[in-house]
Structure formats: structure tokens, C-alpha cells
Amino acid sequence: MKEESFESYIKEKLEQYDSGAPMHVWERIKKEKEERKYGFFFWKRYGWFLILAPIVMGVGYFLNRSFSDTTAVPVASVPSHPESTHTSKQVLSIPNQQTVSEKSVTVPIHEATEHGVAEPSTDPKIGAGVEHIASGTSSPKGDAVTYNPVLHEPKRTVQKVKPSVQWSHNQKPQAERQNLQISQTSFDGAAFKLGYWRHENKYVNTFQIHPLQPSVKTLLPGCAPLRTGRNDLYLEVYAGPDYSIRNFSSATRPINYVTQRMSVENNRMGYSVGVRISKSMGERTLMKTGVNYSQINEQMKLVTEKEKRLTQIISIRIVVRAPGDTLRVRDTSYFEQTGTNYRTTYNRFRFVDVPVLFTYEFGNQDRISFALNAGLVFNIVSFYKGEVLDTSFLPVPITTREGKGVNNWRSNIGYGFYAGLTIQKYVSPNLNAFAEPYIRYNVTPVSQNDSYIQQRYSVFGLQLGVRYNLFANRQR
Amino acid sequence: MLTVCIRYAFDKMEAEDILQDAFIKVYKNISKFKHEGSFEGWIRRIVVNTALKHCSKRKLHFEEMKPDSGMDRVVDPQAYQHLSETDLLKLIHGLPEGYRIVFNLYVIEGYSHDEIASMLNIQESTSRSQLVKARRFLQNEVLKLQKSIAI
Structure with a gap:
């Protein structure tokens, strides 16, 4: 028996042979997948709450304690x-x-x-x-x-x-x-x-x-009122880089489409800028609100192989014949080129939001202090620019129109959760510089509800800015 | 893919476990598939790797080839051409585990001895010897079958 022929016979017979897995195996796979997916899904959707909840509770606790402390x-x-x-x-x-x-x-x-x-x-x-x-x-x-x-x-x-x-x-x-x-x-x-x-x-x-x-209260004459609680109003101006994480979800599970999207679209560094007003609520607690503009950037690099390009060449020449007349000759020819087409598009996802944050400050206000921020970010308007792949893997522009396409996006993404840690450096009695790493989780996807696929962004960022105390002169 | 798992597994139960683990890996890493090769081949590689991981938990034992191995017997192709896929699977499953894995990887999956050695963390010579022994074992089994049919 020749080894090659015997082995090739086995290979030929068994390489593509598939007896088919029984249904219960697929059921088990499906069940485990769902369990894992659910676990991941739970973390993706509710994990943020688990992170934010202690922060909010902590802020609430300190807020409460701060008010309580004024009594003793x-x-x-x-x-x-x-x-x-x-x-x-x-x-x-x-x-x-x-x-x-x-x-x-x-x-x-x-x-x-x-x-x-x-x-x-x-x-x-x-x-x-x-x-x-x-x-x-x-x-x-x-x-x-x-x-x-x-x-x-x-x-x-x-x-x-x-x-x-x-x-x-x-x-x-x-x-x-x-x-x-x-x-x-x-x-x-x-x-x-x-x-x-x-x-x-x-x-x-x-x-x-x-x-x-x-x-x-009993009034004593000639006694000027003294500051008993913090009454500060701050103006904060900041800007900084953002890094976004994109999540896809869909009821139809279009694996090929998602895979294709992820292979051609790359995340790029975004940024956010904003202005906030902070009002002290207690000795260590503040409430913040303002306007925040953020932009998520993506680059789509689409490579299309065997792209054909048809070129038409028109050449005109003038022929002078013997009798002296001229003849204008126009030749038209075509040639086709086959090659690879590289298409690069930069997608911009822009958001204008109003944050409403609760802040608890601690540390040495005269040197370096810290603050925990937590709250909600309400989107005012969202607008986008760029291209995405449609289901036939062809680029289509992003729009905010209604419909079931893949390029239908929301003009308002509702609210999101925000948590951040501020590190403040004393600059002058009125001025602090701060750096604030933060996480923002958007509850609502940027795509429409009935879109082919749901696309949601979570943002990690660093805000660098200054804080000016507007009431400083009034108080001191 | 279950057949692939059966070829590596100890029994069908283990094969199903391997298949389950492998497909969970496929779902988990679907985004890493780069469309550079066939999707089936990619899944097959995952299945094989998962099967090898399962096998390694059982602590594979690879026997070195003995010097008195003797000459290969000549088997007429007619002796094995009537064997169905199920029969062949049974024959392969009868191999000792070390032989079976090397035989599967080399003959059916098409890996080289070098690759097998790195996958199983063994010497390349061990892989070669395991293949020779597996081959000889199978030849003997085929001859036995031929004789039993003739009788």
C-alpha cells in the first residue's frame, strides 16, 4: 500500500466529511452564547450604573454630611x-x-x-x-x-x-x-x-x-454679617482630547456587515470644549452646568480591488490636403484600467450637550484639591458628516433622515451619564487650573431606532481648563 | 466541524464540548477575522486549536518509535477503497492518542511536522515517528479488515 495514496484517500474522505452536529449541541452553543452575551450585554448596558452608583451615592452621602456638619x-x-x-x-x-x-x-x-x-x-x-x-x-x-x-x-x-x-x-x-x-x-x-x-x-x-x-436670633448693633457658608460661583472653561468606544447592536445580528464596518472604520482622537458654571451648594459640594461641544472622529478607509476605470481619449488633428483645404479629424478612443481604489473618508460626529453635574470637593483648596463629578449630560443637538457602508458594502453619506437604512442617524441622542475626577491646582485666589479625566456613557445610540444596526458611543476623555471664582471679590 | 472534533476527542461527549467551546470562541472573535482566507478555514483552525487544548489537558503521551519497526506491508487499494467515512473514523479513533493527533494534523489538516512540533510542544522527530507509527497501525488495521472480509 502506498502511503501517499492511502493517506490521500483518508484526507479526501474525511477532510470535507461532516456528519452534522446534533441539535442539542447547537442548543447548548446558543444557550452559552446567550449567557455570555447577556453577561456582556448586562455589563455594557448596566455596568456604567454600577460604576456611577457608588459615585453618586458617595456624593449624596458627602452632600448630606456636609449639610449635617454645619450643625455641629x-x-x-x-x-x-x-x-x-x-x-x-x-x-x-x-x-x-x-x-x-x-x-x-x-x-x-x-x-x-x-x-x-x-x-x-x-x-x-x-x-x-x-x-x-x-x-x-x-x-x-x-x-x-x-x-x-x-x-x-x-x-x-x-x-x-x-x-x-x-x-x-x-x-x-x-x-x-x-x-x-x-x-x-x-x-x-x-x-x-x-x-x-x-x-x-x-x-x-x-x-x-x-x-x-x-x-x-438676637440682634447686636454694629455687628457685620459674617460669611457662614461657602457661596462661590465659578466659571470653568476647558478643552481636551476624547477617545470614543463604539458599540454595535442589532436584532438581526449582521455579523458580516459589522465585521466589514469594523475592518474599514478606524477610531481617531476626538475632542471636547465647553464652558461651565459651578455654584456651591455646601462647603464642599457644587452643582455644575454649562454647554459642552464634543466631536468624535473616525476614518473610513475603503479599499476596492479590481476597480475598473474607463478613460476616453479624444484626439483632434488637422490634415492639409493637396488642394489646400484643411480637414479636421477627430479620433475617439477608450482604454480601461483595472486597479485598486483607495477611498478615505473622515467621519465627524458632533454633539452639543448640557451637563448637569454634582461635585464633591476635597483636599487642600490652597494647593491641590480634588473633586468627584457625577451627573447627567443632556444632548441638545447632534450632527454628523461623512460616509458609512451600506448593506451592500458601498459607501453612502450619513444623514439624519428617518428610515431603515444604515445611514440614518439621530439629531438628538437624549441623555447620558457622566463621571469624572477633577484635579485642581491653586493658581491665585480667584483662579484654579484643573484636569478632569472623565467617562461619558450615552444611553441612546446615534442611529435611529429602526436602523439596520444600532451604533452607540461611550467616551473617555481628559478636560483641561481653568476655573475662575466670580464671587471671590465679593466674599473676601 | 463535529467530525473534526470527533477525530481529536476521546469520545463523542468530549467532541461536543470541544465544538461548543470552539464556536463560542468563533462568536467571540468574529471581529478579528480579516477576510484574508476562507471563513471555513478560519473556523476550522479555531476548532483544531480548541481540540488540541482539550487534548493537552489529558496530558498527551507520545511514544518514541522502536528500532524494530519492520517494513511496511503492502496493502491493495481495494482493501480500503470500500471503507466509508464512518469506518475510517473508527479506524482513526482506534489509534493511540499521540498517533491520532499527529496523524490528524499531518494527513487531514495538512500541517507540516515543524508546525505540529510547535503546536504540540514536541520534537519534530517525535512528530515524524508518531506519524509513521500511526500509518503502520492503520495499515495493519486495514489488512485485518481485509482478511476478515475475505473469510
């Missing part, structure tokens, strides 16, 4: 030194039954064996001191002291009062109230919670400011 700002935490000779610049005094409060704060007092001097904060950020303290009753040695917070009109100036009292828990509460003095300060609608805790075997005074009801 620690003012001072000053150890009490019993041997102190009352050198504090601002000493509390408690006017006896000076004002009436709507709130009362109960602060436990630990057992005190040493004298302590109450020293209110001199932190300039919070208005250089303490204005008033509540009147109330207190009981020494582990009992609770109940203070009725007193409302005061904000005031910038501080009246430094000579410290005159060592506040001891061994003293009678009545005596405390009579002897303690107060320095006026500048908190807008705030009262104090005074407490003690044991720190390194010494008793520590603590003060906390609590905002009080506006209805019980």
Missing part, C-alpha cells in the same frame, strides 16, 4: 490647666439668664478634681472667638450640665475680656454663672455646647457651635 462644628478643644493663670485671650462668661433659647444641650461632665479655664476658639475661620454661651444650670461631679443655647447676631469683632474666673466643677453652678465672663464673637446664629472630657488625666473643655433657629 467643633470649635475648640483646649485642655484645662488648673495651674493656669488665666492667660487665655477670650474667656467665657455666662450672663445669668441673659437670653432664652429654643434648644438645650445636655453635656455630661466627668468628675472634676482640677480647675479648668474655659478657652474659646480663636480660629479665624470660624470668626475669631466665641460670642456667647448659654445660660442654664450645671451640676458638678459627673452630673450633667444643661445649657440653654443663646442666639446672637453675628459679629466680626471680638471683645477681649480679661479672664477672671477659674471654672471649677467644685464650685457651685450659681457661682459659675455669675463669675464667668464672655467674649463676644461672630457666629451667625450659633450657640455652644460646652463639655469636658478627660485627656491625659486632665480635663478638657470642648465647645461646639450649633446653628439655631433664625426666629430666635
Whole structure:
């Protein structure tokens, strides 16, 4: 037996032989494919929510906390030194039954064996001191002291009062109230919670400011209002490169068409520019909106082999014959060329959007700070230019008309999700420079609903810009 | 493609598993197909590679050719020309696994010994020896069949 003939016989018999797979195999393949596709589909469609949800929740949490924090700002935490000779610049005094409060704060007092001097904060950020303290009753040695917070009109100036009292828990509460003095300060609608805790075997005074009801404010003459919360308005201008990711989806699963499209179309770097207004909502939270223009670029390189080109050549010559007359002879000829046609088209997908973003800022505002941005981007108008392949793989122009073709696109793609991280660099009191890498996920495809194929873009980008504080002069 | 899988697989169940894995790979990587060759050939390569991956999990054992291999017997073409595809598949499936894989890759898929050696991570000489042994095994089987038919 010749090896070649035997082997070629086997090859001939088996190379193209196909017994056909039973149906259950195809069912299994289909099922697994659907499962994988669903998993991928789920991630593609809802994965962004999984990314955005913690960001939004985080922003919401910090927003909430930021508002909550304004109700309990620690003012001072000053150890009490019993041997102190009352050198504090601002000493509390408690006017006896000076004002009436709507709130009362109960602060436990630990057992005190040493004298302590109450020293209110001199932190300039919070208005250089303490204005008033509540009147109330207190009981020494582990009992609770109940203070009725007193409302005061904000005031910038501080009246430094000579410290005159060592506040001891061994003293009678009545005596405390009579002897303690107060320095006026500048908190807008705030009262104090005074407490003690044991720190390194010494008793520590603590003060906390609590905002009080506006209805019980007491005006003090000559007290200018002080900034109590952030009230900034920023103008942001930015521009930067974008990289887009394209997703195809279709109910008919035109694999060949998608493959052909992907093989001839290449993504190119896009860009976005915009202007935003940022308004502070809290100490660290802002809301942003503005106008954003972005452009996604693609290059379509279509190579058509065996392209035929017919060229017509017309040659005219003048013949002078013997009698002297001239004859005009016109010859027409054709020749056909066969070659490869290279066609390059640049597609532009342009979007004008209005972002609505929530921002949480953190870090050192005077050096480098960060901000988390999350929100929605609403498309105002979309317009496109270029060519795509139709189902017969011929280039057709992109239009925004209705219909079922492959070149029918939306003039508005609805809304999308936006998440970004801003890195801000302090430049001047009014100006910050920032870089913001971001992700944008468009919910709606750029193609029409009844198009042959759905085409959706997600964008990763970097925005570089500056932020100018429009209210800076007003506040400072 | 199931037949391709059967030629490499231990049994039909494994062949179906190979086919399933291979087609999932095809769907997953359909975008990588560059239209440079035939689509069927591309799928076939994926199927073969998937089958080899499955086989490698079983730890293939390739036997080296013994010196006393003897001469090839001469078999009349009539002895195998009546064999159907199913019979041939059974014959091939009767080969030891190492022989079978090399025989499939070399004879049916058309890979060279060099390519087989790199695909299976073996020596080129091992591939050659496995083919010779497979060939001889099949010849013996065909002769046995011929004798049984004659009887």
C-alpha cells in the first residue's frame, strides 16, 4: 500500500466529511452564547450604573454630611490647666439668664478634681472667638450640665475680656454663672455646647457651635454679617482630547456587515470644549452646568480591488490636403484600467450637550484639591458628516433622515451619564487650573431606532481648563 | 466541524464540548477575522486549536518509535477503497492518542511536522515517528479488515 495514496484517500474522505452536529449541541452553543452575551450585554448596558452608583451615592452621602456638619462644628478643644493663670485671650462668661433659647444641650461632665479655664476658639475661620454661651444650670461631679443655647447676631469683632474666673466643677453652678465672663464673637446664629472630657488625666473643655433657629436670633448693633457658608460661583472653561468606544447592536445580528464596518472604520482622537458654571451648594459640594461641544472622529478607509476605470481619449488633428483645404479629424478612443481604489473618508460626529453635574470637593483648596463629578449630560443637538457602508458594502453619506437604512442617524441622542475626577491646582485666589479625566456613557445610540444596526458611543476623555471664582471679590 | 472534533476527542461527549467551546470562541472573535482566507478555514483552525487544548489537558503521551519497526506491508487499494467515512473514523479513533493527533494534523489538516512540533510542544522527530507509527497501525488495521472480509 502506498502511503501517499492511502493517506490521500483518508484526507479526501474525511477532510470535507461532516456528519452534522446534533441539535442539542447547537442548543447548548446558543444557550452559552446567550449567557455570555447577556453577561456582556448586562455589563455594557448596566455596568456604567454600577460604576456611577457608588459615585453618586458617595456624593449624596458627602452632600448630606456636609449639610449635617454645619450643625455641629467643633470649635475648640483646649485642655484645662488648673495651674493656669488665666492667660487665655477670650474667656467665657455666662450672663445669668441673659437670653432664652429654643434648644438645650445636655453635656455630661466627668468628675472634676482640677480647675479648668474655659478657652474659646480663636480660629479665624470660624470668626475669631466665641460670642456667647448659654445660660442654664450645671451640676458638678459627673452630673450633667444643661445649657440653654443663646442666639446672637453675628459679629466680626471680638471683645477681649480679661479672664477672671477659674471654672471649677467644685464650685457651685450659681457661682459659675455669675463669675464667668464672655467674649463676644461672630457666629451667625450659633450657640455652644460646652463639655469636658478627660485627656491625659486632665480635663478638657470642648465647645461646639450649633446653628439655631433664625426666629430666635438676637440682634447686636454694629455687628457685620459674617460669611457662614461657602457661596462661590465659578466659571470653568476647558478643552481636551476624547477617545470614543463604539458599540454595535442589532436584532438581526449582521455579523458580516459589522465585521466589514469594523475592518474599514478606524477610531481617531476626538475632542471636547465647553464652558461651565459651578455654584456651591455646601462647603464642599457644587452643582455644575454649562454647554459642552464634543466631536468624535473616525476614518473610513475603503479599499476596492479590481476597480475598473474607463478613460476616453479624444484626439483632434488637422490634415492639409493637396488642394489646400484643411480637414479636421477627430479620433475617439477608450482604454480601461483595472486597479485598486483607495477611498478615505473622515467621519465627524458632533454633539452639543448640557451637563448637569454634582461635585464633591476635597483636599487642600490652597494647593491641590480634588473633586468627584457625577451627573447627567443632556444632548441638545447632534450632527454628523461623512460616509458609512451600506448593506451592500458601498459607501453612502450619513444623514439624519428617518428610515431603515444604515445611514440614518439621530439629531438628538437624549441623555447620558457622566463621571469624572477633577484635579485642581491653586493658581491665585480667584483662579484654579484643573484636569478632569472623565467617562461619558450615552444611553441612546446615534442611529435611529429602526436602523439596520444600532451604533452607540461611550467616551473617555481628559478636560483641561481653568476655573475662575466670580464671587471671590465679593466674599473676601 | 463535529467530525473534526470527533477525530481529536476521546469520545463523542468530549467532541461536543470541544465544538461548543470552539464556536463560542468563533462568536467571540468574529471581529478579528480579516477576510484574508476562507471563513471555513478560519473556523476550522479555531476548532483544531480548541481540540488540541482539550487534548493537552489529558496530558498527551507520545511514544518514541522502536528500532524494530519492520517494513511496511503492502496493502491493495481495494482493501480500503470500500471503507466509508464512518469506518475510517473508527479506524482513526482506534489509534493511540499521540498517533491520532499527529496523524490528524499531518494527513487531514495538512500541517507540516515543524508546525505540529510547535503546536504540540514536541520534537519534530517525535512528530515524524508518531506519524509513521500511526500509518503502520492503520495499515495493519486495514489488512485485518481485509482478511476478515475475505473469510
